[in-house]
Amino acid sequence: MREESMISKGNSLNLLDEFELILESDPLIDEVGFIHPSQFVTLNKEATSSLKHEDANFWSRDHKLAISTDVLLPLYKAAKDAFMHAISQYKRHGNLSDASGYASNLESEAMKHSKALLLLSCDFGTAWNFRKLIVSKKQKIMLFLDELLLSALVLSNSPKSEKAWCHRRWVIKMIAGKCSTLQDIAGKESELVEKIAERSKMNYRAWNHRCWLVSYMTTEQVLHELKKSRNWAGLHVADNSCFHYRTRLMLRIMEEHCHKLEDGTSDENNEIYQIWQEELDWNEALIKRYVGREALWLHRRFLSLSWIRHFTTTLGDTSNYRACKSSINGDISIFHG
Structure with missing residues (x-):
């Protein structure tokens, strides 16, 4: 024996x-x-x-x-x-x-x-932690990029591995401010999530990672992501995570708009109004096409509440939103149709 x-x-x-x-x-x-x-x-x-x-x-x-x-x-x-x-x-x-x-x-x-x-x-934590120890000790950009390649390889077979997604976020945090191509990395990360989400349905961990990436994106990237993800969302109307991602993108746009209003440098009222108007119209078309899809109604609630808070002048308490109000008076009847 x-x-x-x-x-x-x-x-x-x-x-x-x-x-x-x-x-x-x-x-x-x-x-x-x-x-x-x-x-x-x-x-x-x-x-x-x-x-x-x-x-x-x-x-x-x-x-x-x-x-x-x-x-x-x-x-x-x-x-x-x-x-x-x-x-x-x-x-x-x-x-x-x-x-x-x-x-x-x-x-x-x-x-x-x-x-x-x-x-x-894929979830052998000691192995992930040891790699963090060695890579952080050496502090070489190429080694950090190698960790992104390894975790992507792991995710190719285990797309819902929480430890693999956490490792990618750790790498990005470590190279933030040290890597001149961070925006390119954020763009490729978004593409990776979309690729994995196509093969692994309802992958909350992947979409959560994509939402986390928004804080590392430029304004131009956020607008591009909002436009690019529309087709995917329209074909996967049952996937609430995708619409949550769009919510995160739109909140980021609104945050930037609020900062500009506070600084007195905003001249984009018409642009942000148009973004919300287009999203509402698109959402309405999907609701009429796919009757009863909860993800679509949840997204519309977000859009409606945001509209009321930021685009109307009829709020009872304006102290919390004074900086974020648009000069455009929204017509509340848009939600009656």
Whole structure:
């Protein structure tokens, strides 16, 4: 029994070595998935020719990696054991001054094993925390960007992983003010959420991440996002998270408008009025087309309340909204139709 256990452990380590070799040899891998062993026979000839043998455990082509489900458990155990051993050694020797680079090698080993482990177990908090420790210690932009690539890879197979989304937010907070391309990153983050939301319906965590990103967007990006997300929302009227995102975008627009009013620099009353008018008209058209959709009515309540607060002059208590009132007198009859 002990001999069989040792053989099994040896095979698991070989699997881990093969898995990590694939990850290192192709840094462009952007998608990971798990398939049943029987599915290998259905692969086309071009894909099958890349397999080492008929019962291959991994299949990698066009920067996508598939892992056979029959090796998940032994592979996970091997990755976990290797990672825990590596960080144990790192804690023991990592603070030593070593001209030979021994401590650095331990660090690299732990980072390599943590990557494999997170792709197999996306919510392994110790692995995420260790990566935060190493990356924050080095403070190199490229390492932070690598963390965005890794978490995106994890999310390709686990789109609702809260720890992966939290890791992305941590990275963005760390590089805020240090990276000249932060707006570009925010734009790409928004595109990633939309891509994931298309495949993973009702993904609250993804949309919550997109709402969080709004505070890092420029005014131009906010307006672009509002326009771009309209088509998606119109095709997914049952997804309340998407309309919550539009609410966040419009609140950001209103906040900027209020600041300009307070500073006496606002000349955009007509523009913000038009944004709300167009949203109301679009919302009404969707309500008539998709009768009874709660998300549409909830969005209309937000639009109506905002209109009453900011575009009418009939509020009983104007002290809280004096700075945000528009010179345009809204017609309350717009909600009667």
